[in-house]
Amino acid sequence: MSEELNTPGYEIPPEMQGQVAITTLDKIYNWGRRSSLWPLMFGLACCGIEMICTAASRFDFARFGMEVMRPSPRQSDVMIVSGTVTKKMIPQIVRLYNQMPEPKYVVAMGACASGGGPFKEGYNVVSGVDKYIPVDVYIPGCPPTPQALLNGLIALQKKIDKQSIKEVRWYQKEPIEAIPIPVLGPDIMDPREYASIREYAQGKLESESSSAAVPAEEAA
């Protein structure tokens, strides 16, 4: 680890090696963050069970600094969306996401969270959590094995390693806007889409009434 940190490209005089470390701010910042990712304790469905197994005796993701699962979003860094996202649940998921402080990451674990999975066609199923919140890493599988989850989390660590303190969104001037919470209407509604929903429903009404009108005219 120290070797990895300690290669910024400056020569360290031999007598000081092992006592002094020269590194870049980005490296030490990212190293600290990626080595203590605290996941949100949040199991949605079957994939959640494999997540628990990953945390438990055999696979143990404490080895990667992730054993501190927090039940509160305010204390967590990464949301592992482990399971089927339903329309009834998505308002809560968006709310939890908004409550997590920056820097925050989202891992979509399994087919369901990534794109709807086996239940995609269901009337209460969201076709992937990325329809509502941004996702950093997708992990395929149904359910992904614990090894696959670990691999996904390592991919997330690599992603963190590439970030730069100059560019990360949480240090920019503009405030970060919260994602509007979807509303449970006759179907799930994104508040940003109200105008197009109305347009669609109006269009449907018109086409229905015009198609209903055709046989009436024919009869006449």
Add this chain to the structure above:
Amino acid sequence: MSELTTIVENTLETRFPEVVVRDERKGYEGFIIQAEKLVEVVTKLRDDFGYDYLSSVTGVDYLPEGKMEVVYHLYKSTGGSALVLKAQTPREVASVPSLVPVYPGAELQEREAWDLYGIHFEGHPDLRRILMWEGFHGHPMRKDWQEAYYEEDSKPYKSRWPDGEVWRSEDKNTFHKNVDYPAGFDPETWVPDGDASLYAGLGRVVKPGNGGGLGTEQVVVNMGPQHPSTHGVFRMVVTLDGETITALKPVMGYLHRNHEKIGERNTFLQNMPFTDRLDYLSSMSNNFGYALAVEKLMGVKPPERAEYLRVIMAEFTRISNHIWAIGFLLNDLGAYFTPMLYAVEERELILDIFEAVSGSRMMCNYFRFGGVARDLPEGVYEKIRKLVYDRLPRKIDELDLYLTNNEILRSRGEGVGILTPDQAIAYSASGPLLRASGVPYDIRRADPYSIYERFDFDVAVRYHGDIYDRYMIRLDEVRQSLRILQQAVRDMPEGPIQEGKPQYQVRVPPGEAYGRVEGPKGELGYYVISNGKPNPWRYHVRAPSFVNLTPLEIMCVGNKVADSVAILGSIDIVLGETDR
């Protein structure tokens, strides 16, 4: 059908002429009862004939005939086969009397039928939607209700097979999402129900303090759907007086994945992997129940070796489920994660076996109609032998030694969350929940299926009906499962594992069947109706985790709020099955 049932049936017809008629449709059983007389007939059945246990209530939409049917499966808590009753009602104004006054266990199931089918249950105390939210458009299980990604009524879809192409449903939807809105809907004027109707049923009163004591106000507390204690996305809404629970409502549907709707579009075999995902901790027993139901319709029986393999897998599932449940119960009591780690270690060994035979740790998809998918690979038999004769018995004793006399478990478990035997039966509790209340009802004995008659084992039963007994009974059951496993491993014959040729498209004759197994969580039943097509006309899952939540309120009221967490843990639910 046993002689006794036949006697009951004959008397039924003579006692209630015209009201009760035999269901003469081909492949159907039971009786059709005039809806208005339903309550009268079932009360008689319960009081005079001993049919005191209402197992399953479900709706069926007979769209071509313009009828809705509500199907009831009644049992005796002393054992025996089912009495199937049906009440018919016109589709457009579907309404039947509620059975909640006779069998309180009907409460949640009737709400489900209302939610999904729009069948109104006259006299139901709290008829609200249960899996979907208040305000959702339509009743989605109706045959003419189409989801946003609707393509065709049944699979395989022509667009995909035999010469289809790959495309994403999102691309065909206006919003590129799985949504659809009714014509003329205006979101600006929409007022979401929120939880108004839910809270309305809870009641909040302010009690003035008497004689200078402190006045208390009742508060409503929401636990879940994101709460570490609720084992997934379950939600409890409790009213508290101080710390004491005065009312509790379970709220579910946060993992409602439309299992049944999808199941009715799927072909029969396509449903098998979906059943894995019901109770995702025990996929093997889920397969078992579904295979039994469809085999009943098809009239096939698996060969000997397959029967033994099925029993072995189902009992392993029970063990892995129970030790997981015990670990989690201890979690809920505050022994955070340590007992869990012990349980997971053993469970992993069982999962290794599942992975070896089926290719997947959790989603085994192992059963086929008339057999199982694969035989044991090389070396697995030895592994199983070692596990059931040596390792598991040792480890169960170890768990017993560490936990059973634990001070915390005893003081928080004994006498808390009591369910009496009468209540347990009336509220349709099943599985360990029922048996911990002193009712020795185990389907493997009460209405045997597969080859369970051959094995020597005891039905575990405990008598206090509290959290502690529900913990103890799981240990007992694991020991009994080990006994069954040891016999099964010893006696398993060589031979084929599949009756006939394995088929993708099975031919299922028209009719109805109810296949039920004693799952680790309780009675898991599948109600399947075939109309001779490649897809089931009706596919219903009677999920133990769902029905076992009906008595949650009566177990919790009067206890402290912290106990509700432990009581829920002692029921042992899995949300995939609760919400389906």
